[in-house]
Amino acid sequence: MTNGLIAARDRFAAHHPEQRIQINGREWGCVQAGGTGPALLLIPGTLGRGDIFWQQIEALKDRARIIAVTYPKSGGIAEWADDLAELCGRIRLDRVTVLGSSLGGYLAQYFAANFPRIVERLIAANTLHSVDGIAARPPYSSDLDNAPIEELRAGFGRGLGVWRDAHPEQAELVDLLMAEVGGRIPEPELRARLNALKRGPDLPTLDLPKEHIATIESADDPLIPPPMRDAVRARLEPSVAYRFDWGGHFPYVARPDLYVALLEEQLGLPVTRESWGQGQLRVR
Numbered sequence: 001m002t003n004g005l006i007a008a009r010d011r012f013a014a015h016h017p018e019q020r021i022q023i024n025g026r027e028w029g030c031v032q033a034g035g036t037g038p039a040l041l042l043i044p045g046t047l048g049r050g051d052i053f054w055q056q057i058e059a060l061k062d063r064a065r066i067i068a069v070t071y072p073k074s075g076g077i078a079e080w081a082d083d084l085a086e087l088c089g090r091i092r093l094d095r096v097t098v099l100g101s102s103l104g105g106y107l108a109q110y111f112a113a114n115f116p117r118i119v120e121r122l123i124a125a126n127t128l129h130s131v132d133g134i135a136a137r138p139p140y141s142s143d144l145d146n147a148p149i150e151e152l153r154a155g156f157g158r159g160l161g162v163w164r165d166a167h168p169e170q171a172e173l174v175d176l177l178m179a180e181v182g183g184r185i186p187e188p189e190l191r192a193r194l195n196a197l198k199r200g201p202d203l204p205t206l207d208l209p210k211e212h213i214a215t216i217e218s219a220d221d222p223l224i225p226p227p228m229r230d231a232v233r234a235r236l237e238p239s240v241a242y243r244f245d246w247g248g249h250f251p252y253v254a255r256p257d258l259y260v261a262l263l264e265e266q267l268g269l270p271v272t273r274e275s276w277g278q279g280q281l282r283v284r
Contacts (some may be wrong), residue, residue: 001056002143003172003175003176004172005172005173005175006175006176006179007233008054008055008056008174008185009054009176012057012058013054014031015196016031016051016054016057017031018030018031018049018050018070019031019214019242020227021087021090023083023087023090024071024073024079024082024083024086025074026073026075026079027072027073028070028071028072028087029049029050029069029070029071030066030067030069030070030087031050031051031066031068031069031070032052032066032067032091032241033057033065034060034062034063034065034066035065036042036063036064036065037063037064037267037269038064038065038097038099038267038268038269039065039066039095039096040066040092040096040099040267041065041068041069041084041097041099042056042057042066042067042069042099042100042104042195042261043068043069043084043098043099043100043101043102043103043104043105044068044071044100044101044102044103044104045102045126045250046102046178046190046193047100047156047180047185048098048101048177048178048180049070049185050068050182050254051068053068054059054178055253055256055259055260056074056087056252056256056259057131059256059260060264060267060269063243063267064267064269065093066185067087067091069084069087071126071189071192071193071196072189072192073186073188073192073238074187074192074194076196076199077106077110077197077200078112078201080111080196081110081114081120082106084107084115084250085114085115085118087254088118089253093118095119095120096118096119096120097119097120097121097122097123097267098111098112098119098121098122098152098246099125099263100123100124101126101252102127102223102224102252103196103197104125104127104198105125105126105127105128105195106128106131106197108122108123109122109124109127109203109206109236110201110203110241110280111168112172112205112206113204113206113208114234116207116208119208120212122206122208122212122265123213123215123216123235123266124214124215124216124232124254124263125216125217125251126218126221126223126224126250126251127224127229127232127233128197128224128228128231128232129196129228129232129236130202130203130231131197131200131235134197134200138155139152139155139194140194140197140198141157141233144191144198144234144238145195146194148185149190149191152190152194153181153182153190153192155179156178157178157182160178160181161174162176162222167248172259173248173250173253173254177225177250180200188272203235205262206236209272210237210238210239212239213237213238213239214238214241214242214262215236215242215246216236216242216243216251217229217232217241217242217243218243218244218245218247218248218251219243219244219245219246220245220246220247220248221247221248221249222248222249223249224249231280233284239282240266240284241283241284242282242283243281243283244258244281244282245281245282256260262281
């Protein structure tokens with residue numbers, strides 16, 4: 001049976017191939033689309049390349065300038081924030097809205113705190129407020145430098161399998177993520193992503209107007225429990241906190257229409273009626 005999500009992602013990737021860019025000795029992947037309108041920088045989580053946001057890019061590319069990145073195989077949060085600032089300078093992004101999900105949300109917060117002259121608006125999605133204690137939790141409790149990569153990949157597979165069993169309607173999403181962790185994300189890149197949080201720095205104070213901060217969470221997110229969601233909102237004090245009734249850890253894949261709608265709202269674009277689709281998106 002054909003996986004519609006994988007097929008759609010692959011079609012997008014064929015039309016928008018990832019460019020490889022050297023920044024400070026590290027090779028990043030970068031997908032660029034659009035050319036006019038507000039600038040949007042998209043940063044994925046551990047289990048995605050830049051093109052995992054293909055549905056948002058396709059919907060917004062005619063109305064915004066979009067850059068979606070893929071992590072390099074070395075460095076960590078602090079180095080990556082510097083690299084993103086360098087990237088924005090190279091491609092002449094003076095002011096940008098930054099959306100990061102999960103690992104990307106932590107990086108986005110760090111980037112916004114250290115480069116307020118670049119970040120106009122922050123959207124922290126399905127993410128965490130601190131890395132305290134994360135080294136004691138799987139898979140971060142493993143020796144991420146030396147553990148067999150099959151062991152690390154299998155750990156993700158077990159977690160995704162549990163999600164598939166509980167949510168069979170999202171089997172295509174799980175297959176998409178399994179393909180990412182199964183090899184589409186190369187071993188060095190996967191290890192670097194895991195180490196980025198395990199060895200991550202504390203988040204600096206964020207000097208950004210509250211009206212320029214938004215958060216996104218899902219009520220059924222298995223990786224970001226309610227106390228952590230509360231802590232993210234308490235730390236950031238966002239002017240808008242979007243909450244998906246369902247969507248798991250990847251609402252941008254599972255609920256693309258609603259995700260596009262909230263991005264339209266944050267970018268100051270007309271919200272298309274079709275984008276709101278069916279289902280619920282609560283705003284706090």
